[in-house]
Amino acid sequence: MAQSGADTLKTRRQLVVGDTTYDIFSLPAAEAAGLGSLADLPFSLKVLLENLLRFEDGHSVTVEDIKALAEGPAAPGAQREIAYRPARVLMQDFTGVPGVVDLAAMRQAMVALGGDPARINPLNPVDLVIDHSVMIDHFGSPDxxxxxxAREFERNGERYAFLRWGQAAFDNFRVVPPGAGICHQVNLEYLARGVWSAEENGRTLAFPDTCVGTDSHTTMINGLGVLGWGVGGIEAEAAMLGQPVSMLIPEVVGVELTGTLAEGTTATDLVLAVTEMLRRHGVVGKFVEFCGDGLDHLSLADRATIANMAPEYGATCGIFPIDAETLNYLRFSGRPAETIALVEAYAKEQGMWRTPGSPAPRFTEKLNLDLATIEPALAGPRRPQDRVLLSAMQDNFRQQALKGMAGIDTPRRQPVKGQDYELVDGAVVIAAITSCTNTSNPSVMLAAGLLARNAVGRGLKRQPWVKTSLAPGSQVVGDYLARAGLMAPLESLGFHIAGYGCTTCIGNSGPLDEDISAAITEGDLMVGAVLSGNRNFEGRVHPLTRANYLASPPLVVAYALAGTLDIDFASQPLGEDAEGTPVYLKDLWPSPREVAEAVQSFITPEMFQRHYGKVFEGSAEWQAIETADSQTYDWQADSTYVQDPPFFEGLTMTPEPVADITGARPLAILGDSVTTDHISPAGSIKADSPAGRYLIEHGVEPADFNSYGSRRGNHEVMMRGTFANIRIRNEMTPGVEGGVTRHHPSGEQMAIYDAAMRYADEGTPLIVVAGREYGTGSSRDWAAKGTKLLGVKAVLVESFERIHRSNLVGMGVLPLQFKDGMTRQTLKLDGSERFDIKGLAEGVTPGQDVALTLTRADGTTENITAKCRIDTEDEATYYRQGGILAAVLRQLAG
Known part of the structure; x- marks a missing residue:
């Protein structure tokens, strides 16, 4: 909700665009009021500065905050806190369902506190796009x-009925039904405006379009000049309820782009190079902003592809300024003429408009990248920042995957039952053009179709063991591929459209053929997946694919033809044509001119307008879902999808005082780069896991387990799946993979969930200890919620990822960081220790030193000091209240 604040600096002005007069908070007026020249302020900080001007109230936003931001990006290590209020919130259904569950639970708790449940209502616009629930059960066929x-609706009826209730029960809350595409592409193509407007006291206020989202790849919208990034579901819920996002004035790393991409390279190749460069440089917790004349040669879809991958290079955002290409895309995607005119007029009036040749803004630091140096590449075999030049792929597979992960030099072979072929180490068993990073980009999608057409024309076929799928990010993609005559060749290679949503990249790849799965297991084969997504962490894509490579859509098609990772495309053919002539990748690759002509010829604004004109109506199946008309939700005791969470049980208006943590036992001791994909439940549910046993006990057959993501509205399932990833390695159980630990003092090995419940019965608090970059990956609220419900009171690590650290605070879990070079390894921890964390009862302040006493199994003790990673005063308030939701609920109830 837009609002005007105190306006101490008197910056409110009027902007006339066509027949409409808008009120704006003027940056030129702020300059005149004494803030000094803002011309060379980074674009992203101009957006933040306008936000502070608009919400200045003398309390949450002060004139001193505004002046501090106007001075420019933060110096390294600076700690100035500001309160930022985004215009809107974006959700996808995996992370959105638990958010709506929490809102429903807050309404229930509000009733218990004697308050009005209607006060629990989004104050900022919220769009939830159902896009994460479709799975690739069926592929390679027209149906x-x-x-x-059909299977999606069968599996998710309870969840969808709950969301239909929420759509009616809450104001300011819209749901985009299943089948429209992924939230990021729907945001880019339809929801975002570039400049937002809202009615306030009879006047129309215009301000930058900004958002936070419950998916880390919310940053994709940065390509349109919209400042947005991923936050935890907990933070997003607070933002919905009108709470500011507490943040530090960011460092802004500039990336100056020059030159043009060489023939044969794609936006995917560019983004993998950017990801590698920025991850190596170190931009975690920082803004990244792109500038330079290289932008003149990047389409907006190319920019969105780069922005999408900001979580992979570690930045809070990866933003591009507004310029003529922004307007071109708004026209291209069918936006109203009034919207386009407002974006242009507002950006120029506020000094937010980029012109070719303009000097680089004043960044904290600036890097340079010549687009002409980019080469075709992939990333893998298990991290998105590990770029591999296409020319070096065969060697990378052999060294990093075969030898490094499988521990062998010579490929092994295994017959496939009932087939006339064998599987070999390196076999590509999944080739997926999957949504998110690339399917928003017509150039790479059409390139894939053109390569498929050329391959079919030469008589090539996909290898029979490859599971192929095409899951576009919006229905517009299906339209233009069909109009270009490219769906037929894609389908002849098995790339039928299998769903419009987020699929293989999040583990919704579906099952492999049973005989292929059996051969992989029996031969212990190192098989792989090639996908056009952005995540390839271990155990994420499919439990049986241990080598997973990110690639452009045309390369996905190429690997489906080859059927193996163990190939050098420069010297080895993809196959032979009817005359027996070898066919190489270079023979099939479309020219840049051919791709550009296809983009110009086969995509029209009318396609976007037709598909988005009724986007909120949904299919007949969606409209047929029955739902109750009530302010509070009627929880069903027998539901295995949606349950009333225990976060507000026994909540009173006065929080319990913060206490020291005594006698805590390690639940897990983990290494470096433990991601939220390792922590948070994701992917398939095993029948013999704690979550599987729970579902079976509640009458659910294993065939109907669905995925963890689909059951995020049930805390009983999710807490059982926390730390249960099949590839997690707990150093308390050396040599064993998976979610197991050792209970102390008994020494028994058991599932992490079972140990946590035993500790709870014994009244023992828990701690998790880990290495560097703890919590990288998607913004998963359940990585923090599950940690909380397992009884973990503190997490002690060498360094945190931004979102997960914030989420831990939001759930009332204390984040601690080792100091002075101390680590779990220097302390020689084995999990038998007990931890006393002292001084909390005396007061919790941001960044304070915290004293820990370590008691070993032999009774000896050691005193160490850790840093409290509660970074802001608002976070300290949330921690004292037991978490952000409890704090907001008490505020609204009061």
């Missing part, structure tokens, strides 16, 4: 989409 959609 794959229809069958997967």
């Amino acid at each position: 794959a989409l229809a069958r997967n959609t």
Whole structure:
């Protein structure tokens, strides 16, 4: 909700665009009021500065905050806190359902506190796009989409009924039904405006379009000049309820782009190079902003592809300024003429408009990248920042995957039952053009179709063991591929549209053929996946694919033809044509001119307008879902999808005082780069896991388990799946993979969930200890919620990822960081220790030193000091209140 604040600096002005007069908070007026020249302020900070001007109230935002931001990006290590209020919130259904569950639970708790449940209502616009629930059960056939959609509704009826209730029960809350595409592409193509407007006291206020989202790849919208990034579901819920996002004035790393991409390279190749460069440089917790004349040669879809991958290079955002290309895309995607005119007029009036040749803004530091140096590449075999030049792929597979992960030099072979072929180490068993990073980009999607057409023309076929799928990010993609005549060749290679949503990249790849799975298991084969997504962490894509490579869509098609990672495309053919002539990748690759002509010829604004004109109505299946008309939700005791969470049980208006943590036992001791994909429940549910046993006890057959993501509205399932990833390595159980630990003092090995419940019965608090970059990955609220529900009181690590650290605070879990070079290894921890964390009862302040006493199994003790990673005063308030939701609920109830 837009609002005017105190306006101490008197910056409110009027902007006339066509027949409409808008009120704006003027940056030129702020300059005149004494803030000094803002011309060379980074674009992203101009957006933040306008936000502070608009919400200045003398309390949460002060004139001193505004002046501090106007001075420019933060110096390294600076700690100035500001309160930022985004215009809107974006959700996808995996992370959105638990958010709506929490809102429903807050309404229930408000009733218990004697308050009005209607006060629990989004104050800022919220859009939830159902895009994460479709799975690739069926593929390679004309009816794959229809069958997967039908199965999606069968699996998710309870969740969808709950969201239909929420759509009616809450104001300012819209749901985009299943089948429209992924939230990021729907945001880019339809929801975002570039400049937002809202009515206030009879006047129309215009201000930058900004958002936070419950998916880390919310940053994709940065390509449109919209400042947005991923936050935990907990933070997003607070933002919905009108709470500011507490943040530090960021460092802003500039990336100056020059030159043009060479023939044969794609936006995917560029983004993998950017990811590698920025991850190596170190931009975690920082803004990244792109500038330079290289922008003149990047389409907006190319920019969105780069912005999408900001979580992979570690930045809070990866933003591009507004310029003529921004307006071109708004026209291209069918936006109203009034919106386009407002974006242009507002950006120029506020000094937010980029012109070619303009000097670089004043960044904290600036890097340079010549687009002409980019080469075709992939990333893998298990991290998105590990770029591999296409020319070096065969060697990378052999060294990093075969030898490094499988520990062998010579590929092994295994017959496939009932087939006339064998599987070999390096076999590509999944080739997926999957949504998110690339499917928003027509150039790479059309390039894939053109390569498929050329391959079919030469008589090539996909290898029979490859599971192929095409999951576009919006229905517009299906339209233009069909109009270009490219769906037929894609389908002849098995790339039928299998769903419009987020699929393989998040583990919704569906099952492999049973005989292929059996051969992989029996031969212990090192098989792989090639996908056009952005995540390839261990155990994420599919439990049986241990080598997973990110690639452009045309390369995905190429690997489906080859059927193996163990190939050098420069010297080895993809196959032979009817005359027996070898066919190489270079023979099939479309020219840049051919791709550009296809983009110009086959995509029209009318396509976007037709598909988005009724986007909120949904299919007949969606409209047929029955739901109750009530302010509070009628929880069903027998539901295995949606349950009333225990976060507000026994909540009183006065929080319990913060206490020291005594006698805590390690639940897990983990290494470096433990991601939220390792911590948070994701992917398939095993029948013999704690979550599987729970579902079976509640009458659910294993065939109907669905995925963890689909059951995020049930805390009983999710807490059982926390730390249960099949590839997690707990140093308390050396040599064993998976979610197991050792209970102390008994020494028994058991599932992490079972140990946590035993500790709870014994009244023992828990701690998690880990290495560097703890919590990288997607913004998963359940990585923090599950940690909380397992009884973990503190997490002690060498360094945190931004979102997960914030989420831990939001759930009332204390984040601690080792100091002075101390680590779990220097302390020689084995999990038998007990921890006393002292001084909390005396007061919790941001960044304070915290005293820990370590008691070993032999009774000896050691005193160490850790840093409290509660970074801001608002976070300290949330921690004292037991978490952000409890704090907001008490505020609204009061």
